[in-house]
Amino acid sequence: MRTLDPVKHAEKRGEILLAAWRCLAKTGFRGTSTADICKEAGISPGHLYHYFDSKEAIVTALTARGLEGAEAGFTEMMKSSNALAAMISELDRHKTRHKTDKHGDYRTISLVVLEMLVEAGRNPAIAKIIRANTRKIKSLLVEFLKTGQERGQIDPKLDADVAATLLLSVMDGMKTIGIREPKSDPARNIEYLQILISRFLSPP
Amino acid sequence: MRTLDPVKHAEKRGEILLAAWRCLAKTGFRGTSTADICKEAGISPGHLYHYFDSKEAIVTALTARGLEGAEAGFTEMMKSSNALAAMISELDRHKTRHKTDKHGDYRTISLVVLEMLVEAGRNPAIAKIIRANTRKIKSLLVEFLKTGQERGQIDPKLDADVAATLLLSVMDGMKTIGIREPKSDPARNIEYLQILISRFLSPP
Amino acid sequence: MRTLDPVKHAEKRGEILLAAWRCLAKTGFRGTSTADICKEAGISPGHLYHYFDSKEAIVTALTARGLEGAEAGFTEMMKSSNALAAMISELDRHKTRHKTDKHGDYRTISLVVLEMLVEAGRNPAIAKIIRANTRKIKSLLVEFLKTGQERGQIDPKLDADVAATLLLSVMDGMKTIGIREPKSDPARNIEYLQILISRFLSPP
Amino acid sequence: MRTLDPVKHAEKRGEILLAAWRCLAKTGFRGTSTADICKEAGISPGHLYHYFDSKEAIVTALTARGLEGAEAGFTEMMKSSNALAAMISELDRHKTRHKTDKHGDYRTISLVVLEMLVEAGRNPAIAKIIRANTRKIKSLLVEFLKTGQERGQIDPKLDADVAATLLLSVMDGMKTIGIREPKSDPARNIEYLQILISRFLSPP
DNA sequence: CATGAATGAGCATTCATTCAT
DNA sequence: GATGAATGAATGCTCATTCAT
DSSP: OOOSOHHHHHHHHHHHHHHHHHHHHHHHHHHOOHHHHHHHHTOOHHHHHHHOSSHHHHHHHHHHHHHHHHHHHHHHHHTOSSHHHHHHHHHHHHHHTTSOBTTBOHHHHHHHHHHHHHHHHHOHHHHHHHHHHHHHHHHHHHHHHHHHHHTTSSOTTSOHHHHHHHHHHHHHHHTTHHHHOTTSOHHHHHHHHHHHHHHHHSOO | OOOOOHHHHHHHHHHHHHHHHHHHHHHHHHHOOHHHHHHHHTOOTTTHHHHOSSHHHHHHHHHHHHHHHHHHHHHHHHTOSSHHHHHHHHHHHHHHTTSOBTTBOHHHHHHHHHHHHHHHHHOHHHHHHHHHHHHHHHHHHHHHHHHHHHTTSSOTTSOHHHHHHHHHHHHHHHTTHHHHOTTSOHHHHHHHHHHHHHHHHSOO | OOOSOHHHHHHHHHHHHHHHHHHHHHHHHHHOOHHHHHHHHTOOHHHHHHHOSSHHHHHHHHHHHHHHHHHHHHHHHHTOSSHHHHHHHHHHHHHHTTSOBTTBOHHHHHHHHHHHHHHHHHOHHHHHHHHHHHHHHHHHHHHHHHHHHHTTSSOTTSOHHHHHHHHHHHHHHHTTHHHHOTTSOHHHHHHHHHHHHHHHHSOO | OOOOOHHHHHHHHHHHHHHHHHHHHHHHHHHOOHHHHHHHHTOOTTTHHHHOSSHHHHHHHHHHHHHHHHHHHHHHHHTOSSHHHHHHHHHHHHHHTTSOBTTBOHHHHHHHHHHHHHHHTTOHHHHHHHHHHHHHHHHHHHHHHHHHHHTTSSOTTSOHHHHHHHHHHHHHHHTTHHHHOTTSOHHHHHHHHHHHHHHHHSOO
């Protein structure tokens, strides 16, 4: 995998990963073949293996990259002085982020993330990445909750660690709404999610 | 002495579905071939098609059957006089249901249900079943919430429909914990889930 | 294959053959499965083998039965005193026989007969039947031609045997018109066929 | 040094088609599997699909290619100044062409062409090709007949279009002789075919 | 006679991966 | 770096046939 120009190599890897993401969003893990990815990336099937050892390596890299974004949001939240308000307003961004961005609309992204989670249930390599990422996000969340508790904004009786686990799982759960009830209003659901989180965390 | 016995036919179908479920639990939707199901069911590859029209018909039947169970629990809840308490105690059953039953342990079942949801994201036939089931469960839940509101046990300001959607999604979300944090204590998580639901629904 | 009532046995065989013919007409040799025949005949797959040893036995019996009809027409012709006129008027019947009868319309029958001929090209059992039938028809035709020659109605210089072979092949050839030119007018084609035969056989 | 070489690709396609033709000649449309073709062509089962989209695409290409040859003969005829004589002498070539050439002996070719016609009776894609080819050949034949009529070599009362249809069908009919009467003398039959055509077309 | 459960070889096709150029 | 030819195991599915009842 040595290359004369490691920068170009990494760039090309990035392009292929982006192409792979587009395929995954369109046809899912199951429905995406290496041939599809090659066509989308505009390279030959043999050439794919110059950049990745296997299809799994692509999925692995994609998962890793996909989760990096999630971290950023949480890191941002940390800086706020009012923990609860910050978390709530962070969710507001989701209300408007239903339009397409580079990675597709919110529902598509949700589906792919769910697919990644399911994949992790069978595939140890993916599971490892998911867990490492979960640990990072959770530690940010725990710290965030503890700060809120110190400031009297969050119920001090809650175990920050368990509460963080639950909050994360609640966020995951939101991703199934688009599947179960495709016609329900996302803005309304997020509004209620804000209420739910607020009531759960608020001191009595 | 005409047999024709539709009972035996249905029984065999059931056996095959159970075998298919075992395969799914072991290797997932993606990883299960018709050959695997046949081997597990102890029948020949051709014979499978005596009972099901296609692999998708098996998956469809399996999904339908798998979701029937979920309904029962909700129907039971309805009978209680204290809505919130009923929902909470229903969750208590989950704390102990982590041991193996006919369908495998709780985590395996969760994973398979998640796979069904993901499958529904790409496969309209499965989506239809999921949505029909969601509608049923949700209407039970809505009725349940409204009864609670009438009795003053649940916050009357909450829109029962949106709250039901959210509660369902929270339940789905719980299924990812086993993937993200396999070592976290299920009993503790459910305890906090009870707090979360209780605080969300209680009147102020 | 012994049966208590050989008459009923033969009757049932006939019914099955008729059902098989209907399948063949609809979906062709290639496209007809034993299951199709059983469904059409209203019997179970196992029962088929009570009446026929194999699928090939059905095809064989069907071919034999199908060709019996062709003989009748030629036998009728023989009785006429004017050979050429008889042959020509026999063809007139074809002009009107394009409507459906028990065996389907003319084009469908033609296609099935062509399929039988093609089948004979690979399948010795069918070939044997076809050849036996050809011999019978041809001997009728040869006799017919010779009678015509004696009566001065047919060119005496023609070798009756070779001429008969050619006439038979010309009749076979007519069966491809429906495939090559489905929109051409059958009545017009038969009219020209009459001219062709008349000119070929007439004394100079 | 980009290859991409479409020439080699086309060559390989040709090789596979030739192998497919050999299989068809040996075991017929019905009896030829993609595995047979691959074995005959010396390639792996997967590789076949690098050159053809499906088995039907092979059959289609084969049919198209197989019929191209027929055109050439007719085109040649057109150049002659004596229409009838040209057609007759063209048939003479068939007398000697009974030995094997690249595509097998005359009888095998006839059988495969008959199979193509039968296939066309059920398979619209093949039918389309057959009909396009029929139109081409027929228009050549019609022009040929009209030229002959202008020169007084062919009966001017004959409708060139209907006569062409009939002549084509007569040619098709010749292909069944090898099946019905494998022992009959091809040279003798063609001799009589020449008489038949000559008498049919000659002016009174 | 009659059923339909059961078989297993065979089919067209897909796809991750390798390799010569 | 880059191509696309080539592989071969695997997949979902069909079908003529057998057999216990």
